[in-house]
Amino acid sequence: MACWSCQRPEGEGALCEKCGAIQPPRPRTHFEVMGVAARFDLGADDLESRYKELSRRLHPDRFARAETRARMYSLQHATALNDAYRTLRDPARRAAYLLRLRGIEIDSDRTTDGVRTVKAEPDLLAEMMELQEALADAKTDGRGEDVARMADDMRRRREQDLSRIANEYAAASGGSLERIAQLLVALRYYDRFLAEAGAKEHAA
Numbered sequence: 309m310a311c312w313s314c315q316r317p318e319g320e321g322a323l324c325e326k327c328g329a330i331q332p333p334r335p336r337t338h339f340e341v342m343g344v345a346a347r348f349d350l351g352a353d354d355l356e357s358r359y360k361e362l363s364r365r366l367h368p369d370r371f372a373r374a375e376t377r378a379r380m381y382s383l384q385h386a387t388a389l390n391d392a393y394r395t396l397r398d399p400a401r402r403a404a405y406l407l408r409l410r411g412i413e414i415d416s417d418r419t420t421d422g423v424r425t426v427k428a429e430p431d432l433l434a435e436m437m438e439l440q441e442a443l444a445d446a447k448t449d450g451r452g453e454d455v456a457r458m459a460d461d462m463r464r465r466r467e468q469d470l471s472r473i474a475n476e477y478a479a480a481s482g483g484s485l486e487r488i489a490q491l492l493v494a495l496r497y498y499d500r501f502l503a504e505a506g507a508k509e510h511a512a
Contacts, residue, residue, distance in 0.1 A: 322366055322385050330381045338392035348403055348477035359393045400495050403473050415493045426489035436497045459505040466498045
């Protein structure tokens with residue numbers, strides 16, 4: 309496409325390769341926005357470095373005196389960049405996003421054509437219900453040390469499942485998407501438990 313400012317080919321980036329004018333955002337994945345490969349194994353330092361560099365180039369403050377369309381494009385690019393970075397810097401969100409690109413949604417009530425939703429298995433639901441009841445009992449009885457112990461156990465379990473997700477994505481066969489989806493569903497229940505445990509620890 310032609311650049312709106314100089315009418316020459318704009319190139320693939322957010323800024324025109326010829327005149328440097330900021331271009332209207334195009335539909336892109338979070339990986340494309342960040343300029344990285346669509347894979348699970350991404351380095352946190354590299355992501356942060358790319359984010360800072362892109363933020364410096366696209367921040368709305370740089371276009372404060374530009375014409376209206378340039379200011380609008382800058383804000384849109386900055387919003388897309390922030391969304392991409394928030395998603396990709398978090399391993400669980402990154403894994404879920406990779407599945408979403410493959411047409412798999414995690415533990416969602418939304419219905420979208422062509423998207424398969426993976427829900428928690430009955431055994432996980434039953435187990436988490438028991439843990440929630442134990443957590444509530446510990447709070448009621450004022451057993452703060454038990455709350456802390458249960459939270460530590462859940463954090464270890466969460467880290468173990470994150471490692472399993474990484475191993476699945478690293479597998480030569482590409483891993484089992486169904487297995488990854490079930491692990492991610494479990495992570496969401498762990499996070500809810502930890503959020504509740506954190507509130508109870510604070511209250512205790």
